[in-house]
Amino acid sequence: MARPPDARDTVRVDSAVEEVAAFNAAFYAAFEARDLDAMSSVWEHSDRSTVTHPGWPTLRGWARVLGSWEAIFSGTPYIQFVLTDEHVHVVGDVAWITVDENILQATDGGGADTEELSGSSVAALNVFTREGGSWCMVAHHGSPVSIAEPG
Amino acid sequence: MARPPDARDTVRVDSAVEEVAAFNAAFYAAFEARDLDAMSSVWEHSDRSTVTHPGWPTLRGWARVLGSWEAIFSGTPYIQFVLTDEHVHVVGDVAWITVDENILQATDGGGADTEELSGSSVAALNVFTREGGSWCMVAHHGSPVSIAEPG
Numbered sequence: 302m303a304r305p306p307d308a309r310d311t312v313r314v315d316s317a318v319e320e321v322a323a324f325n326a327a328f329y330a331a332f333e334a335r336d337l338d339a340m341s342s343v344w345e346h347s348d349r350s351t352v353t354h355p356g357w358p359t360l361r362g363w364a365r366v367l368g369s370w371e372a373i374f375s376g377t378p379y380i381q382f383v384l385t386d387e388h389v390h391v392v393g394d395v396a397w398i399t400v401d402e403n404i405l406q407a408t409d410g411g412g413a414d415t416e417e418l419s420g421s422s423v424a425a426l427n428v429f430t431r432e433g434g435s436w437c438m439v440a441h442h443g444s445p446v447s448i449a450e451p452g
Numbered sequence: 453m454a455r456p457p458d459a460r461d462t463v464r465v466d467s468a469v470e471e472v473a474a475f476n477a478a479f480y481a482a483f484e485a486r487d488l489d490a491m492s493s494v495w496e497h498s499d500r501s502t503v504t505h506p507g508w509p510t511l512r513g514w515a516r517v518l519g520s521w522e523a524i525f526s527g528t529p530y531i532q533f534v535l536t537d538e539h540v541h542v543v544g545d546v547a548w549i550t551v552d553e554n555i556l557q558a559t560d561g562g563g564a565d566t567e568e569l570s571g572s573s574v575a576a577l578n579v580f581t582r583e584g585g586s587w588c589m590v591a592h593h594g595s596p597v598s599i600a601e602p603g
Contacts, residue, residue, distance in 0.1 A: 351539075351550050353577065356595075356596065356597065356598040357575070359577075361537070386512070388512065390500050392544070392545055393543070393545055393546060394543055395543045395544060395548075397579050397590075397591060399510050399512065401509065401510065422509070424504045424508070424509055424510040424593070426504065426510075426579070426591060426593040428548050428577070428579065439541075439548075440548060440550065440577060442577040442593050444504060444593065444596070445595070445596070446508065448508060
């Protein structure tokens, strides 16, 4: 923008960035805790809510989004995120975050004693909207990082 | 929102949705044409521009975004998109689109006569911002669809 922001703009924008960053942290905390209520409270419950888990097709609408979290939580005995390169952008009542998820997780191997720990990298793009003064997640897109950037 | 939109709101919002949809179509047309100038004109050229190609880490900043398109265009003799389930959402000066990319492409097999045609499915989340009345893409995230939704 050509117009330099005044002090009030700066404070307002920084505050929104911090709010969204906190909200994003709440999303990953709910994911690590595999807490369906906490995850539900992060999300907008609407037809436009979408989630794309690594390798999955995009699921549209809150019912399918919720169902996917139920399936993932029940199949994930343990998951831990180390988030790097988080970038928060806010324009009006929409925010989007790109963040690299460095994941350590246990997955059910099919039997009671066959849990395996594995590491993976996921590139994430999260979209949030603000209504009535509070933010909620409206899209989460995580994709598997399998190749390095070509030189 | 509790307040029902009046006629002016409806016309304005629908117009924005159509504008963004047209812009999204221009993005895929540039991709199919492997036209770097056309692709460049679709994008915001800024530090917050990001692209996540299927399997790649997220690349941040216009220089790296542009470099990725150069690499992909030079390594892709032919690519065709059939887009399905496109959903456009506009809130203020931000828009996001989820769309399923059904792709037919030829890839260099390493030699002059070794092009191979292959099909793939990519889940995409595209983010646009509007400044000075015109839209531009600020994030493209495409991820490989390798598994069906668990039942």
